[in-house]
Structures are given as structure tokens and as C-alpha cells.
Amino acid sequence: MKMNQNFSTVAQRSPSELATNKVLRNTYMLLSMTLLFSGVTAMISMALSMPPMTYLISVIGAMVIAMFVLPKFANSPAGIGIVFLVTGMLGFGLGPILTMYASLPNGGNIITLSLGGTGVIFLSLSAYALTTRKNFSFLGGFLMVGFLLVLMAAIVNIFLAIPAMSLVISAVVIMIMSGFILYDTSRIIHGGETNYVLATIGLYMTIFNIFISLLQILGIMGGDD
């Protein structure tokens, strides 16, 4: 009787686990392709010597598309094209930022460390969430409120332009985005996110924000060399 129950449990669990694994596999595959695509568009933008305003225009355009257009097409093949459009735009916007950092005396080092650091943070936190299989759904409210507060602080600092405040904001953004990596990965594992297009854009945004914040922190801290 107990054996039958065990078989029944295995039989019931398998389809959902298979579905979860499929979402995870598709998410990581699409994420790696979009990261590569962003790298290509960033290099094109650098080669074209795009002006600094490109970053602002690209980020605003990409955010509008990601928030208002992508959810409508998330369940259709067009959703994949829109993810590439959004990530390509964000990568293109990075071009002038990377050009500016590359012109610093140790700019190459800052960019390499930011890129490598972002990779290490993402991979280690993903591995932590995947191996422990902890449920981080309790972080949802905390992360959203923290993100709103840091956005408001960023608005204030646009006008105040205090370097120390920029440093604190960047550090807090990395902490919050690290939390979102755990939260989003846990949502996929526990079946809270079944759409790999939306899962990909969520994880991509965390990686993008960590990279930008690391660039800023290392740029400020390494700027006096």
C-alpha cells in the first residue's frame, strides 16, 4: 500500500518537475543568447561612437517595451523577438557608457572586473537557489519596497549628484538585484513562473543592473589611481 503511494507520488511529481526543468533550461538558453546579443549590440554602439544620450533613450525605450508590450506577447513566438529587441536596445545603450569607462586610465580593468564580477554573482546565486531549492517567495514585498526606495533615492541624487550617495545607491541596487536572482530562480523552481520569456527578461534585468552598478562602484573606487 505504502509502495503504491510512493509510486503515485513519483508519478504525480514527475510531470511538474519535467515542466519546471523545461522552463529552467529554456530560460537559461534564452538568457545566454540575449546576453551574447547585447554584447554584439554594445560593440556596434561603441564602434559607431554613439553619444551619451543613447543610454537614456535606449533604457527608456526598452523599459516601455518590456513593461507594456512584452506581457501581451509573452505566450507567443513574437515574445522571443521582443526579448531580443529589448535586450539589444539595452546593450546598444551600454555602448557610450563602456566607451566612457574605457577612456579612464584603468578603464579596461574596471570593465573586465565588472563583467567577471557580474558573472560570478549571477552564477553563484543561481547555483545557491538551485541546489538548496529554498523558497524565497517571502522576499517579494521586501525586494519591491526596497527597489522603490532606491529608485526614489536615485531621483533625488540626479539633482544632488553626491558621489557617496551614488556609491550607496549602487551598492544597495546590487543587494536588491541579488535578492531578485534568488527570488526569480526560486519562483521558476517552485512553479511560480512558468513562462520562460518573462523569466528571461526578469533575470536579464537583474544582470544588467548589477553590471551597471558594479561599473559605477569600481569606477568611483578605482578613479583615484
Add this chain to the structure above:
Amino acid sequence: MDWMQIVSALALGMFVIFLFPRAKDAMQNSPKGSSSDWMGFIIPIVGIVLFIMLLIELV
């Protein structure tokens, strides 16, 4: 004042307004975490902080 500063502030302000209902909903509907749940979050975050300090030393 630079027009890019104004556009950046406006864009961030719109983003805050867009996210506010979601944050409110997440606050009301998120399950409460136990102390062990929070430790499971705090430990890797401390690791990230130490890693960033290492990166600052390397730059």
C-alpha cells in the same frame, strides 16, 4: 539644469508610479519568512558584499 537630468528623473518617477501598486500588492500577499528563511537570504548577501570588497581591492 541638463535636459537629460530632467528626462532621467521623469522616467524614474514614472517607473516608481508604475511599480507602486505591484509593491503594495507584493507587501500584502508575500508569505512571512521564518528566521531560518531570512538567514538563508542574509548569508549569500554577506558573501556578495565580501566579494564586492574584493573586487574594489583588485581595481
